[in-house]
Amino acid sequence: QVQLVQSGAEVQKPGASVKVACKASGYTHITFPIHWVRQAPGQRLEWMGWIHGGIDNTKYSQKFQGRVSITRDTSANTAYMELRSLRSEDTAVYYCANGASGYLDYWGQGTLVTVSS
Amino acid sequence: SYELTQPPSVSVSPGQTASITCSADNLGNKYASWYQQKTGQSPVLVIYQDTQRPSGIPERFSGSNSGNTATLTISGTQALDEADYYCQAWDSSTGVVFGGGTKLTVL
Numbered sequence: 001q002v003q004l005v006q007s008g009a010e011v012q013k014p015g016a017s018v019k020v021a022c023k024a025s026g027y028t029h030i031t032f033p034i035h036w037v038r039q040a041p042g043q044r045l046e047w048m049g050w051i052h053g054g055i056d057n058t059k060y061s062q063k064f065q066g067r068v069s070i071t072r073d074t075s076a077n078t079a080y081m082e083l084r085s086l087r088s089e090d091t092a093v094y095y096c097a098n099g100a101s102g103y104l105d106y107w108g109q110g111t112l113v114t115v116s117s
Numbered sequence: 118s119y120e121l122t123q124p125p126s127v128s129v130s131p132g133q134t135a136s137i138t139c140s141a142d143n144l145g146n147k148y149a150s151w152y153q154q155k156t157g158q159s160p161v162l163v164i165y166q167d168t169q170r171p172s173g174i175p176e177r178f179s180g181s182n183s184g185n186t187a188t189l190t191i192s193g194t195q196a197l198d199e200a201d202y203y204c205q206a207w208d209s210s211t212g213v214v215f216g217g218g219t220k221l222t223v224l
Contacts, residue, residue, distance in 0.1 A: 035213060037213075037215075044203070044215060044216075044217050044218050045152075045154075045160065045203050045205075045215040045218070046215070047212060047213035047214065047215060049212070050212070050213070059212055060212075061211075061212060062118065062211075095159060095160070097160075099213075101165075101166075102148050102150070102166075102206075102207035102213075103148070103150035103162060103165040103166070103205065103207075104150075104152075104160075104162060104205070104213070105162050105165070105171060107159040107160055107161070108159065109159055110159055
């Protein structure tokens, strides 16, 4: 059974960066694909990007291109999402999710990121 | 960019059938998935590849996808099905796309 456990809540100031971790267990292969999705309070799910494949292929949503980086440490079975130049509109719950075939079948518990001065 | 459109809300009486639609150009040429999200919880996959149910999802959840519309159907709706439902598709240029979500009320 795949489990994704995310790092804890963060409070950051505008202009700062945040890096959220997502540790996976239950995978039978190393090159696990991980998506990142965020949800602002009362808003829809919003896809940010994903990492997949043996050479860390990444694809990012146009909205976040240049401001987000998704990486992973296969030795630690952990993926990371870093979002830079934070603004108040980035206050949201950030989810990691596993998905290799166009759908997201396992989700982490979510990490609340609050951007406030 | 590719966009999926859902009705903001759907209401259904207990025991009746609820249908939630998701529309986009030629959506039937892509696979649609559906997620259930209860307040304060992570989304849960309930339908993938248009019609497939993951292990543990009740049989009352079913899906279809043809033309420009995908539909999630919940037969014999129960109070515990009250939640937000999101459709999702994969677009080769945009990536993962979610609909705006539909709040299902069971009353």
